[in-house]
Amino acid sequence: MNYRAKRKGKRTELTSLIIKEENCDYCGCCVAVCPVDCIELEEKKISIDMIKCTLCGNCPYACPVSALVGETA
């Protein structure tokens, strides 16, 4: 069983993902865990390609601050 499948069973996937850029420190933890490489992180700019994002829920976990908020159903 791959990791994502396991995660699906254990934790609900997200219904939406919100970036609170005012909290972001541009550290790259989110990028490091994104399985589909849909986060663009420049020196002081972050954006997520919501078309590619699978709402897997990894990045809100990895974020050391409260800059990514995932909503579950």
Place this chain on the structure above:
Amino acid sequence: MINDSYDIIVVGGGPAGTTAARWAALGGASVLLLEKDRELGIPVRCAEAVGWKTLLKYVQPNPQAVTVKLNSVRFIAPDGTEFVFKTDDVGCILNRRIFDHDLGRMAAQAGARIITRAYVNGLVFQSGKIGGVKVSLPDGNKEIKAKIIIAADGVESRVGRWAGIRTHHVPKDLESCYQMTLGGISVNTDYVSCYFGTNVAPGGYAWVFPKDEDTANVGLGISANRSEELKAQDYLERFVEKRFPGASVLACVAGGVPNTKPFKKVHGDGILLAGDAAGQASPLTGGGITNAIAAGKLAGEIACESLKNGSYLEKNLAVYTKKWEDQWGGEHRRLYRIKEVVNKLSDVTLNNAAHILAEIPSEQITLKQVFRTTLARHPKILIDIARCFL
């Protein structure tokens, strides 16, 4: 003016990137290093501790880049029980701003060209092979050709992925960190302190690394899959409130460290990965400065060698993964297995182990002693730990 073409392009100006650029340039290649931030070494997403002997194997640091030297580690168990043990190597706390600048200077002296505010956002492929990078510069986008790319773009590494190498981490294998540099506090500069416990830093530890009697890097890392309720920042605020109430915060940063098994492959057609981008930081301690420097040097040298031979396809560069594996792979795997076990130990087990160790006079505590004593009195840990050495 940036040329349109170089032998080697290094992405990322951390210790891995600057070291790779230096050794590649020393070998006679034309080298361009691209860093997205405006300054090397800033922000300092690091607690700045290194093993002195290990560091000296690769660089002679500028004395100004070294703050304090110490040779003991103080462990604090979840219930507050402490024990101190002396390390084989002297540790030192760097000033990474100066240290990283210096590594950049050495690369430039060797002939590498370094450009900051250069964000690499894609690779250029020519008939299916890597032929360069796409970079966003303050005055617009540019494509720059290169024969070999060295991806030293840190924990957030994307360059490797664009080349088809899996570099992202499962949350369990990423430490999500937050650190404050505190001033106006009182710290002992004889040792570094590491605090353990599910309430302190689940799946990780909190550190107090002194930079002076009144200043320290105070931070913690938690396993990224254990941040359901609280984030690393929340844990640290709680920790600082308890241990250093009223301290001044001179700086605060978020950051991530890979705590992963070795990657199967840290090379591809025309590409080498080094440092955190290749998951090469210690999976147990999160220390990655010297690992990045060591791998950067190896990558720079091998890239040069391949250029001289005129062949830099995947099969020609495989020697890099092989050499890394031969030198550090076994140790890395062992540390990973220990991490997996340590992260599973309950607070009660950690407390019990600390009670026993606290009774041994600190001069006698060596890593071997720690294991021997714990094992003798706690057969359950014996089983767990034995497993990780098998």
